[in-house]
Amino acid sequence: MKIEKPEKIVGYVLLVIGLIFIILVAILAYLVFASGAQIPQFVPVPVGGEDGFARAFAAFSNVCLIFFIFIVIIWAGSIISSRGITLIKEIKLKIVE
Numbered sequence: 001m002k003i004e005k006p007e008k009i010v011g012y013v014l015l016v017i018g019l020i021f022i023i024l025v026a027i028l029a030y031l032v033f034a035s036g037a038q039i040p041q042f043v044p045v046p047v048g049g050e051d052g053f054a055r056a057f058a059a060f061s062n063v064c065l066i067f068f069i070f071i072v073i074i075w076a077g078s079i080i081s082s083r084g085i086t087l088i089k090e091i092k093l094k095i096v097e
Contacts (some may be wrong), residue, residue, distance in 0.1 A: 021077025
């Protein structure tokens with residue numbers, strides 16, 4: 001069995017992988033921000049003391065970092081999907097005399 005257009009198969013695979021990246025991040029963002037789930041702690045939140053600014057800054061930093069990570073993953077998914085679409089669509093050229 002010979003595959004006539006392997007680039008189309010690779011294009012569909014890349015499109016699906018890119019969409020999985022995008023959809024997975026959307027679901028994670030919904031779960032983290034809407035349901036009140038615990039945000040991953042990249043910056044440790046100070047436990048003791050009465051410095052509310054330090055705790056607020058640490059919480060804000062954690063939210064910004066997770067948001068940045070989500071943006072990078074969505075960007076990667078969009079690039080992968082774009083490459084897949086480029087492989088899928090057929091390019092037809094017209095020659096005008």
